[in-house]
Amino acid sequence: MKLGEGVEVAVHCAAVMVGLEKHSTLPAAALAEFHGVSASYLVKHLKALVADGILDSVPGPAGGYRLARPPERITLLDIVLAVEGRKPAFRCTDIRRRGPGAPDATAYVKPCGINAAMLRAEHAYRQALAATRLSDIVAEFQSEADPRSVARGCAFVASCQRKQP
Amino acid sequence: MKLGEGVEVAVHCAAVMVGLEKHSTLPAAALAEFHGVSASYLVKHLKALVADGILDSVPGPAGGYRLARPPERITLLDIVLAVEGRKPAFRCTDIRRRGPGAPDATAYVKPCGINAAMLRAEHAYRQALAATRLSDIVAEFQSEADPRSVARGCAFVASCQRKQP
Numbered sequence: 001m002k003l004g005e006g007v008e009v010a011v012h013c014a015a016v017m018v019g020l021e022k023h024s025t026l027p028a029a030a031l032a033e034f035h036g037v038s039a040s041y042l043v044k045h046l047k048a049l050v051a052d053g054i055l056d057s058v059p060g061p062a063g064g065y066r067l068a069r070p071p072e073r074i075t076l077l078d079i080v081l082a083v084e085g086r087k088p089a090f091r092c093t094d095i096r097r098r099g100p101g102a103p104d105a106t107a108y109v110k111p112c113g114i115n116a117a118m119l120r121a122e123h124a125y126r127q128a129l130a131a132t133r134l135s136d137i138v139a140e141f142q143s144e145a146d147p148r149s150v151a152r153g154c155a156f157v158a159s160c161q162r163k164q165p
Numbered sequence: 166m167k168l169g170e171g172v173e174v175a176v177h178c179a180a181v182m183v184g185l186e187k188h189s190t191l192p193a194a195a196l197a198e199f200h201g202v203s204a205s206y207l208v209k210h211l212k213a214l215v216a217d218g219i220l221d222s223v224p225g226p227a228g229g230y231r232l233a234r235p236p237e238r239i240t241l242l243d244i245v246l247a248v249e250g251r252k253p254a255f256r257c258t259d260i261r262r263r264g265p266g267a268p269d270a271t272a273y274v275k276p277c278g279i280n281a282a283m284l285r286a287e288h289a290y291r292q293a294l295a296a297t298r299l300s301d302i303v304a305e306f307q308s309e310a311d312p313r314s315v316a317r318g319c320a321f322v323a324s325c326q327r328k329q330p
Contacts, residue, residue: 001245001254003166003283008260011279036263076282080166089166089254095173096314098201101321107311113302114176117241118168121293128286137278146272149261156266 006045006083009035011137013046014054014079018071018138019157023164025056025064030160045083052082062162071138077129090118171210171248174200176302178211179219179244183236183303184322188329190221190229195325210248217247227327236303242294255283 013031020026028046032039046065049055056068067074092115097108142150178196185191193211197204211230214220221233232239257280262273307315 001166001168001249003254003256005256005258007255007283008258008279012260015279034264035260037260076286084166089168090172091168091170093170093173095177095200095202099199101317103311103313103317107313110309110311113305113309114173114180117297117302118172118294121241121290121297124293125286125290128289129283132282132286137282140278144275144278146268146275148268148272152266152268 001089003080004084006041006048007080009037009042010045010049010079010083011076011134013042013065014049014067014071014074014134015138015141016153016157017055017065017067018134019154020066020161021163024161025058025066025164026157026160027064027162030156031065034156034160048082049079052078054078054082058164062164064162067134071134074134075130076132076134076137077126079134080129088119088122090115090122092118166254168245169249171206171213172245174202174207175210175214175244175248176241176299178207178230179214179232179236179239179299180302180306181318181322182220182230182232183299184319185231185326186328189326190223190231190329191322191325192229192327195321196230199321199325213247214244217243219243219247223329227329229327232299236299239299240295241297241299241302242291244299245294253284253287255280255287257283 012035016031016034017026028043029039032042035042046055046057050057050065053068054074055065057063057065092112094108094112096102096112177200181196181199182191193208194204197207200207211220211222215222218233219239220230222228222230257277259273259277261267261277
């Protein structure tokens with residue numbers, strides 16, 4: 001099983017934006033430099049977060065990105081689904097109906113039990129992701145992380161945020 | 166998030182093998198035909214199940230595959246890890262340490278909170294997979310699936326199994 005790499009940088013970017021002052025934004029180029037990734041790679045993922053209503057994109061030369069709603073209302077599940085899509089990890093191809101001698105469609109009205117079991121496990125995964133809010137991530141970071149790391153994040157936001165008119 | 170397609174056919178093959186008589190095996194070619202997949206594709210996944218001790222491979226012209234232990238002791242997690250590998254779906258690249266101005270390694274002794282939260286969710290996923298045994302899958306299939314589908318599976322095993330000397 002594999003999650004795309006975009007999830008990591010997307011969660012980190014959203015966490016950084018929690019520190020923005022009201023109406024301020026962060027430009028993609030600054031976010032990319034801070035996280036050591038290319039801007040074009042990052043913009044793809046930021047756009048996915050905008051499309052799912054997690055971020056707002058403010059256009060124009062002083063524009064940038066900011067959270068579209070309070071961090072208490074953004075979960076890890078919201079971010080993972082925005083970046084990775086909403087399809088389940090287990091993709092049932094209805095293999096039970098292939099091969100010679102399979103009965104006709106009337107024998108397969110009920111869902112395949114293997115698919116159902118895999119989806120139950122995926123539901124547990126999604127529930128756990130939904131139980132962690134962006135605000136939890138940031139509160140834990142501020143109280144648990146090394147003070148130098150916290151200070152670096154604060155300094156980055158303070159120096160790179162753009163106040164919108 | 167995506168699971169490889171091999172998981173589906175691996176679980177279906179293991180479920181079919183529950184119906185084997187003692188000491189009997191099923192050849193890969195027959196399993197491939199029954200599931201409508203190529204034999205070379207299937208053998209790759211059967212070998213992964215053998216490597217993890219879920220299946221036994223019996224060599225020779227009358228050889229084939231069978232479960233290496235009772236289906237009560239094989240879980241969906243065992244099969245998923247055998248086919249997909251044991252690495253977590255979320256691969257932390259320690260992005261917090263990249264970019265200019267990051268403090269030295271002494272600031273990153275504790276694990277990243279984002280990685281920890283992602284791994285907690287993955288633990289819930291794995292626990293749910295571990296709670297479903299191959300015997301549960303087969304018992305549910307026998308009691309819930311369309312009788313034509315159950316009869317097809319039984320007939321396949323009866324006609325294709327090879328008794329080992």
